[in-house]
Amino acid sequence: MKQLTVALVEFGGSHDECILTQLEALQTANASVILVTNLQLYDRNPQWHELIKAVYFIEPTGKALKDLGLMRRLVKYLEQNGVSKVVFNTAQGGHVRNLSFLLPKSIRAYGIIHTIRKFQGSFTQKIIHRKIKRYVVLSDDLLQHVAVPKGISLRSFYPVSFPNFHQKAEKPIGEHWITITGGVENRRKDLDAVIGFIQATGPEIHFVFLGKTDINHPDAQAFLRAIEIQGLTDRVRYFTDFVDHAVFDAYLQQTDFLLPLIHPDTPSADEYINHQISGAFTIAFGYKIPLLIHEAYRTEQDLTISAAFYQSSAFTEGLKTAFSLHERIHQQIGQEEKWTKPYQYRNYLRFLELVIN
Structure with a gap:
């Protein structure tokens, strides 16, 4: 044959x-x-x-x-x-x-x-x-x-399916990583919200932008300047070069939550959820990493299985709840046959x- x-x-x-x-x-x-x-x-x-x-x-x-x-x-x-x-x-x-x-x-x-x-x-x-x-x-x-x-x-x-390089990024004991796939940009991310989230959470919570950031772009410059002024630079990790698959995988292996940063009344709101999915969703399903999603999107069936929800104005409370649900959500993703x-x-x-x- x-x-x-x-x-x-x-x-x-x-x-x-x-x-x-x-x-x-x-x-x-x-x-x-x-x-x-x-x-x-x-x-x-x-x-x-x-x-x-x-x-x-x-x-x-x-x-x-x-x-x-x-x-x-x-x-x-x-x-x-x-x-x-x-x-x-x-x-x-x-x-x-x-x-x-x-x-x-x-x-x-x-x-x-x-x-x-x-x-x-x-x-x-x-x-x-x-x-x-x-x-x-x-x-x-x-x-x-x-x-x-x-x-x-x-x-x-x-x-x-994602490549697994069997190597984890170095992560200090006691730190928790919230990962945002992609670089620092406003086009598809609510950067102002991130600054508020960093301010509202404790020093053990770190935010990782897992993609190449163009530090000459006005969005990136404004964001990095704002966190520097507020003394929050050590709470954010970003990359100025292309993030290859080995590094990408190493950081995801240590990620506690994926944060797509899709919020109502932002440029990403109409495009994502209604017309296409965020790449973070696919990564969450493949790696079995719980998502952090704005509560406006509770209606999406996939997210009811794979996400913890928050209000932008009460992110700290939402994150506390998310950590209490982390293991359950992780197991739910893993047990969903279609994933x-x-x-x-x-x-x-x-x-x-x-x-x-």
Whole structure:
């Protein structure tokens, strides 16, 4: 019997946190995988290398029509290598539209949607729907918010696999770490709230920004200046360089809570929860780390299992309650079947029509 060959495509420079679970799932099906991506994404994810048959490097210019020649050459390569299924790790944009239309009928296309706004009037996405009929979104809660277009199959998928380097960051006895994934920025984070949280909590509570911080950015400068003036600098950790997977994992191994910093009436409020999930959610489900979430989002089913809730004006009280619930929430995440690797492997293979039940 001929071995199944699947191409996993990521044209952009992000969403790599979704790929490892897919590779592992395909390995359980004895599928051969060709990864189509850029050199930067490939190099920063060495954990992928032993799980793929081949890698096809592609560097789109950003202009979809200009890159039609690149797409035609890619299609020829996929045909020559016996690919029967293509999965778009980020199934949006002009390049996905063009490649999906160039694929022959012998190659079936599938896609991951990261923001459900793509189902709310995107003209390019409507064109993509003509070629991609099966999608996943990244939570059951998002699934509930989607009006699924006619003729489209949609299910949820949780990428819960993360590389484990078996090394923990050094953490002083008595310290507690609240980790914010990403760097110091206001675009998706309520930094003013963080300053208030630091002021309201004791010296044993430390806040870790686990991502690269651009210290020349006005947001970062204002935040770092504010905590310096108030003598709180030693309560905050941040990184000025790219945080590689080993360091990322080491800090998460020591994290007490993940804090997505999604608050009502902030720039992140409309986008997250309603239209896409925070990357912190996926990390929480994969690492079994309890989340700290504003009480406005108690209505989300996944969060009722995985989070402790707080009011911004009473963060200290909320955090005290969260610590009393920490072990219970940790166990709840671990016991939720849909956040286990075997469940998601099978779920993903169903999505690709490789298993029936």
